[in-house]
Amino acid sequence: MTTYARNSRLDVVxxxxxxxxQRGFHATSMRDLGRELGLHGSSLYSHITSKEDLLVEVIDRxxxxxxxxxxxxxxxxxxxxxxxxxxxxxxxxxxxxxVGAARTYLNEAHALDDQQRRRVIERRDGYExxxxxxxxxxxxxxxxxxxxxxxxxxxFLLSILNSVERWYRPEGPLxxxxxxxxxxxxxxxxxxxxxx
Amino acid sequence: MTTYARNSRLDVVxxxxxxxxQRGFHATSMRDLGRELGLHGSSLYSHITSKEDLLVEVIDRxxxxxxxxxxxxxxxxxxxxxxxxxxxxxxxxxxxxxVGAARTYLNEAHALDDQQRRRVIERRDGYExxxxxxxxxxxxxxxxxxxxxxxxxxxFLLSILNSVERWYRPEGPLxxxxxxxxxxxxxxxxxxxxxx
DNA sequence: CCTACCGATCGGTAGG
DNA sequence: CCTACCGATCGGTAGG
Numbered sequence: 418m419t420t421y422a423r424n425s426r427l428d429v430v431x432x433x434x435x436x437x438x439q440r441g442f443h444a445t446s447m448r449d450l451g452r453e454l455g456l457h458g459s460s461l462y463s464h465i466t467s468k469e470d471l472l473v474e475v476i477d478r479x480x481x482x483x484x485x486x487x488x489x490x491x492x493x494x495x496x497x498x499x500x501x502x503x504x505x506x507x508x509x510x511x512x513x514x515x516v517g518a519a520r521t522y523l524n525e526a527h528a529l530d531d532q533q534r535r536r537v538i539e540r541r542d543g544y545e546x547x548x549x550x551x552x553x554x555x556x557x558x559x560x561x562x563x564x565x566x567x568x569x570x571x572x573f574l575l576s577i578l579n580s581v582e583r584w585y586r587p588e589g590p591l592x593x594x595x596x597x598x599x600x601x602x603x604x605x606x607x608x609x610x611x612x613x
Numbered sequence: 614m615t616t617y618a619r620n621s622r623l624d625v626v627x628x629x630x631x632x633x634x635q636r637g638f639h640a641t642s643m644r645d646l647g648r649e650l651g652l653h654g655s656s657l658y659s660h661i662t663s664k665e666d667l668l669v670e671v672i673d674r675x676x677x678x679x680x681x682x683x684x685x686x687x688x689x690x691x692x693x694x695x696x697x698x699x700x701x702x703x704x705x706x707x708x709x710x711x712v713g714a715a716r717t718y719l720n721e722a723h724a725l726d727d728q729q730r731r732r733v734i735e736r737r738d739g740y741e742x743x744x745x746x747x748x749x750x751x752x753x754x755x756x757x758x759x760x761x762x763x764x765x766x767x768x769f770l771l772s773i774l775n776s777v778e779r780w781y782r783p784e785g786p787l788x789x790x791x792x793x794x795x796x797x798x799x800x801x802x803x804x805x806x807x808x809x
Numbered sequence: 810c811c812t813a814c815c816g817a818t819c820g821g822t823a824g825g
Numbered sequence: 826c827c828t829a830c831c832g833a834t835c836g837g838t839a840g841g
Contacts, residue, residue, distance in 0.1 A: 421826035441723065443639035447820060459821070460826045468820065498805055524720075527637065552804065565804045566795070572780055573773045573799045580772035599762070603769045605805030608748065608761045609694055617810035643836060655837070656810045664836065 424454050426464045430478065433471050434517030442472055442521075442528040472525065473533055479522025480540050482511045487547045497555020498605065501574075504548055505604075506597045508578045513593060516582060523579050545571050574604050620650050622660045626674065629667050630713030638668055638717075638724040668721065669729055675718025676736050678707045683743045693751020694801065697770075700744055701800075702793045704774045709789060712778065719775050741767050770800050 432453040436445040447468060448458035465471050486507035493503035512519045526537045548571040555561030577600055585596060628649040632641040643664060644654035661667050682703035689699035708715045722733045744767040751757030773796055781792060 423826075441637065441639060443637060444724070446818075448818085456826065457828085458819095459828085459830095462821065463826065528640070555804075559806055561804055562802075562806045569795050570799060570804050572776075573796065576776035576779075577769045577772045580768075580776065583772075584768055599765050600769065603766060603800075603803070605803045606758075607799070607801045607803030608751075608757055608766050609801030610755055610758045619810075642834075644834085652810065653812085654835095655812085655814095658837065659810065 422463075424456065424464070428454060429461060429464045430471065430474055431517070434475050434478075434515075434521055437472065437475055437525055438517040438520035442525045469530070472521070472528060475518060475521045476526060476529070476537055479511075479515070479518035480537065480544075482515050482518060483508065483522070483544055484540075486511050487544060491547065491551075496558050496560035497551050497553070498560035500551040501548065501555060501561075502597075502601050504551055505574070505578065505601055508575075509581065509593060509597050509600075512578070512581050513585075513587060520582050523582070545575060548574060570604075574600075577604070618659075620652070620660070624650060625657060625660045626667065626670055627713070630671050630674070630711075630717055633668065633671055633721055634713040634716035638721045665726070668717070668724060671714060671717045672722060672725070672733055675707075675711070675714035676733065676740075678711050678714060679704065679718070679740055680736075682707050683740060687743065687747075692754050692756035693747050693749070694756035697744065697747040697751060697757075698793075698797050700747055701770070701774065701797055704771075705777065705789060705793050705796075708774070708777050709781075709783060716778050719778070741771060744770060766800075770796075773800070 429450070432450055433445075436449060436453060440449075446458065447461055451458040451461055454461075465474075487504055490503035490507040491500060493500055522537075526534055526541075529537060549567040552561050552565060552567035552570055556563055556565065556567070581596070585591070587593070591599070625646070628646055629641075632645055632649060636645075642654065643657055647654040647657055650657075661670075683700055686699035686703040687696060689696055718733075722730055722737075725733060745763040748757050748761060748763035748766055752759055752761065752763070777792070781787070783789070787795070
């Protein structure tokens with residue numbers, strides 16, 4: 418039995434993460450992807466069955482990374498606000514360590530067909546629910562203000578977190594811990610003075 | 614002189630706003646665009662010179678709408694925090710009344726060539742600066758907390774505002790004024806209790 | 810605004 | 826993993 422594989426299937430998925438995240442799914446051709454790995458576009462089909470499938474795989478990997486980070490964060494003991502802080506740090510870890518998968522997951526789901534897109538959106542809703550639940554717990558234990566709407570507040574906080582990839586540069590003045598601290602300070606204390 | 618125009622150039626731009634926003638620039642073909650207007654893809658070229666130019670025009674329209682709204686908002690008298698509130702309401706007006714132009718401006722600039730993209734990003738920075746300046750003014754007049762970093766806080770607030778199109782539905786339970794109020798409450802007061 | 814095209818590129822297959 | 830393709834579609838032009 419002869420086999421020609423210089424690259425593994427994982428190599429293909431990782432290259433797809435990079436290119437889908439940088440240029441977008443529709444702007445990335447199979448030939449682009451092949452070039453990234455030093456082989457012909459048509460050769461990719463010995464590793465995958467279609468370009469769509471590849472997108473599904475990248476996006477699912479992204480979803481999995483976020484879910485796993487959230488599961489770890491939820492083991493943090495403490496108040497609801499502290500659990501929320503752990504969720505924020507876990508989210509940033511994924512965004513900063515797996516840029517490609519995270520960006521593709523966050524920005525390219527619209528390229529999926531209806532069924533797959535619905536599935537991904539439901540999974541994303543499940544992730545958002547974990548933020549909501551931490552806030553609800555925080556209202557219960559007094560660490561979060563009682564008049565907060567956990568659904569809206571989760572959306573606002575996740576909007577901040579999911580936009581980080583659009584502007585944050587790790588080589589800039591702000592390190593990851595400072596970034597997390599700044600986001601938490603903004604979300605927990607706001608920017609208005611008492612004497613407003 | 615005979616002319617065949619059933620649609621104006623503006624019709625083409627408005628159709629492009631819709632489709633570029635819904636499917637993305639690369640996923641929209643000139644034939645899709647023609648179908649939207651009831652004519653052939655090739656006929657569009659009597660109105661425009663290239664698909665790229667059309668994207669530039671849509672994006673510039675989006676930028677113009679945001680800049681104009683900010684200019685109006687800045688005429689609001691009052692504290693820095695109040696000017697910031699006016700900017701927030703103006704931003705939401707654009708996002709909700711010009712969905713297509715706003716979404717294309719916010720999400721499709723990556724499809725521009727380097728030179729155009731840089732120009733658009735610079736213009737976007739100018740818009741962000743207006744938020745920063747309102748915050749700085751607020752620190753001066755005591756309406757914004759003195760320890761706030763206006764640059765980061767502007768990014769966080771704009772992340773929330775620019776993500777609105779991803780989840781908000783006008784026909785839902787929250788009207789536009791309530792949405793603005795919720796965002797401002799989150800940004801100004803945060804969600805943490807004093808006894809955290 | 811339509812008809813009739815153009816060369817280039819797309820995702821993907823057959824066969825080795 | 827390569828070679829040699831395939832039909833479909835792309836942005837765009839010429840000429841009326």
